[in-house]
Amino acid sequence: xxxxxxxxxxxxxxxxxxxxxxxxxxxxxxxxxxxxxxxxxxxxxxxxxxxxxxxxxxxxxxxxxxxxxxxxxxxxxxxxxxxxxxxxxxxxxxxxxxxxxxxxxxxxxxxxxxxxxxxxxxxxxxxxxxxxxxxxxxxxxxxxxxxxxxxxxxxxxxxxxxxxxxxxxxxxxxxxxxxxxxxxxxxxxxxxxxxxxxxxxxxxxxxxxxxxxxxxxxxxxxxxxxxxxxxxxxxxxxxxxxxxxxxxxxxxxxxxxxxxxxxxxxxxxxxxxxxxxxxxxxxxxxxxxxxxxxxxxxxxxxxxxxxxxxxxxxxxxxxxxxxxxxxxxxxxxxxxxxxxxxxxxxxxxxxxxxxxxxxxxxxxxxxxxxxxxxxxxxxxxxxxxxxxxxxxxxxxxxxxxxxxxxxxxxxxxxxxxxxxxxxxxxxxxxxxxxxxxxxxxxxxxxxxxxxxxxxxxxxxxxxxxxxxxxxxxxxxxxxxxxxxxxxxxx
Ligand code: CTP
Numbered sequence: 403x404x405x406x407x408x409x410x411x412x413x414x415x416x417x418x419x420x421x422x423x424x425x426x427x428x429x430x431x432x433x434x435x436x437x438x439x440x441x442x443x444x445x446x447x448x449x450x451x452x453x454x455x456x457x458x459x460x461x462x463x464x465x466x467x468x469x470x471x472x473x474x475x476x477x478x479x480x481x482x483x484x485x486x487x488x489x490x491x492x493x494x495x496x497x498x499x500x501x502x503x504x505x506x507x508x509x510x511x512x513x514x515x516x517x518x519x520x521x522x523x524x525x526x527x528x529x530x531x532x533x534x535x536x537x538x539x540x541x542x543x544x545x546x547x548x549x550x551x552x553x554x555x556x557x558x559x560x561x562x563x564x565x566x567x568x569x570x571x572x573x574x575x576x577x578x579x580x581x582x583x584x585x586x587x588x589x590x591x592x593x594x595x596x597x598x599x600x601x602x603x604x605x606x607x608x609x610x611x612x613x614x615x616x617x618x619x620x621x622x623x624x625x626x627x628x629x630x631x632x633x634x635x636x637x638x639x640x641x642x643x644x645x646x647x648x649x650x651x652x653x654x655x656x657x658x659x660x661x662x663x664x665x666x667x668x669x670x671x672x673x674x675x676x677x678x679x680x681x682x683x684x685x686x687x688x689x690x691x692x693x694x695x696x697x698x699x700x701x702x703x704x705x706x707x708x709x710x711x712x713x714x715x716x717x718x719x720x721x722x723x724x725x726x727x728x729x730x731x732x733x734x735x736x737x738x739x740x741x742x743x744x745x746x747x748x749x750x751x752x753x754x755x756x757x758x759x760x761x762x763x764x765x766x767x768x769x770x771x772x773x774x775x776x777x778x779x780x781x782x783x784x785x786x787x788x789x790x791x792x793x794x795x796x797x798x799x800x801x802x803x804x805x806x807x808x809x810x811x812x813x814x815x816x817x818x819x820x821x822x823x824x825x826x827x828x829x830x831x832x833x834x835x836x837x838x839x840x841x842x843x844x845x846x847x848x849x850x851x852x853x854x855x856x857x858x859x860x861x862x863x864x865x866x867x868x869x870x871x872x873x874x875x876x877x878x879x880x881x882x883x884x885x886x887x888x889x890x891x892x
Contacts, residue, residue, distance in 0.1 A: 413574035421459045422572050430513035434492045436570045439563045441483045447475035448541045451561040470520040473541040523548040546577050553605045555580040555590045587619045595628035603636035607648035610663045614656035642757035654701045657691040676715040686810045693806035706803045709767040716749040716768040736781050744772045782857035788825040831870035
C-alpha cells in the first residue's frame with residue numbers, strides 16, 4: 403500500500419509572504435539560500451529553514467540564530483554540496499561537520515553572527531546516512547517527523563524553500579499548530595509533552611525561559627503539568643552549565659516571572675535547597691527583584707541579578723558565622739580586621755553548584771552586602787563603608803542591592819550616600835608612604851593605622867595633615883602591638 407502523504411498545514415499566504423520579504427531584505431543571506439536551495443534540489447532533496455529562526459521571523463522579531471534542515475539527501479552528500487558552493491561570492495568562511503547523536507554541518511559566514519547549523523531531518527531512520535532519492539512524499543514525511551521531535555509548537559514551524567520559475571521562494575509549514583500558539587501566546591509541547599521532556603529534560607527550563615522572554619506568554623496547561631511532573635526527577639541529569647545558561651537568560655528577561663515559575667514547578671527548592679519554598683523567603687526574593695528593577699531598570703545588571711538569587715543563603719550563612727564568632731565574647735566585642743567573618747564558603751559552594759557565571763563578582767557583592775548589614779559591628783564603620791564602595795566600578799549596584807535587601811527584609815537601612823559624599827570631599831590625609839617617611843617600619847599593622855586615621859578624617863575628628871600625623875604617632879605609642887618608629891625621627 404502506498405504511504406499516505408502527510409497532512410501539510412500551509413500557513414496563510416500573507417504570513418509566508420511577509421517572512422520571505424523579510425528574508426529577501428537580508429541580501430547576503432538570501433543569495434546563499436538561493437544557491438543552497440538550487441544545489442539541494444539538484445540532488446533531489448528539499449531544504450527548510452527551521453526552529454526559532456522561523457518563529458522569530460513570523461513574529462517579526464530580529465533573528466540571529468539560523469538553522470537549516472535538509473530532507474532527501476545523505477549526510478556525506480550534504481557536505482559535498484556545501485563545499486561545492488562558491489565560498490567567496492557567498493561569504494562562506496568555513497564548513498565543518500559536528501555532532502555525534504545528530505550530525506550537523508556548522509557553517510561560518512560573513513552574514514551570520516553565529517554559526518549556521520545545517521542538519522538532516524531528524525527521523526527514526528536517520529543514521530547519519532539519511533534517505534536519498536527524489537520522493538516528495540517521503541521528504542514531507544521526514545519534515546513532519548522532524549517537526550514532531552521539536553520541543554514546542556512555536557519552534558516546530560518551518561519555512562519550506564523551493565525554486566519556482568527560476569526564483570527561490572518559501573512557504574511557512576505548520577504541522578502542529580505553532581501559528582495558532584503564537585497568536586495565543588502559548589508555549590505548548592509538540593504532541594505529547596511528557597515525551598518531549600523525557601527526550602530532553604533541558605526543555606523544562608527552555609519552556610520557562612521562552613515564556614519569560616516573551617511578554618504575555620503562558621505555558622499551556624498540559625505542558626505545564628508534564629513539566630512539573632518531569633522536573634524533580636529529570637532535571638538532575640542535565641549538565642549544570644546548560645541549566646545555568648537557561649536560568650540566566652530567563653532571569654535577565656523577567657526575574658520575577660522566572661522565580662515564580664521555578665517555585666511553582668518545584669524547581670526553586672531543587673536549585674536552592676537553602677531557600678525553603680514554604681517560608682516567606684521566595685516572597686522576599688520576588689520583592690527584592692521588584693525593588694532592584696525599580697532602581698536599576700530592566701534588564702538588571704548580571705551581578706546584582708545573580709547575587710539577589712543567593713542573598714538568603716548568604717544572609718543565613720553570615721548570621722551563623724557571627725553567632726559562632728561572638729560566642730563567649732564580652733559585650734561590645736568587635737571582630738578584628740583579619741577576621742574572616744564575611745567569607746561565605748557555603749554561599750560560594752551554592753553559586754558553583756549552580757554554575758553561575760561571574761561567581762567572583764557575585765560573591766564579592768554578597769560579602770560586601772554582609773559587611774554593610776553588620777557595619778556597626780566593625781571598628782571603623784565610615785572608613786569601611788568607603789573601602790567597600792571604592793572597590794566597585796558602579797557603586798550604585800551595591801547601594802540598590804543593599805536597599806532592596808533591607809526593605810524586603812524589614813531591616814533598618816543606612817543611607818550611605820552622605821558618608822560617600824564626605825569621603826569624596828575629604829581626600830585621605832596620610833598614605834603608606836607618609837608612614838614610612840615617619841619611620842614607621844612596614845608591617846601588617848600599617849593598614850590598621852591608616853584606617854584609624856581615615857575614620858577620624860571622615861568623622862571630622864582630624865582636619866589637617868599635622869593632626870593626622872599626630873594621631874598616627876599616638877596610635878603607635880599607645881598600642882603595644884605596633885612596632886615603634888625608628889629613633890630620632892621625631
Ligand atoms: N530544539 C529542541 N529541543 C531542544 C533544543 C532545541 O527541540 N532542547 C529545537 C527547537 O525547534 C529550536 C531549535 O531546535 O527552535 C533550535 O534550537 P536553539 O537554537 O537552541 O533555540 P531557538 O528556539 O532557535 O532559539 P532561542 O534559544 O534563541 O529561543
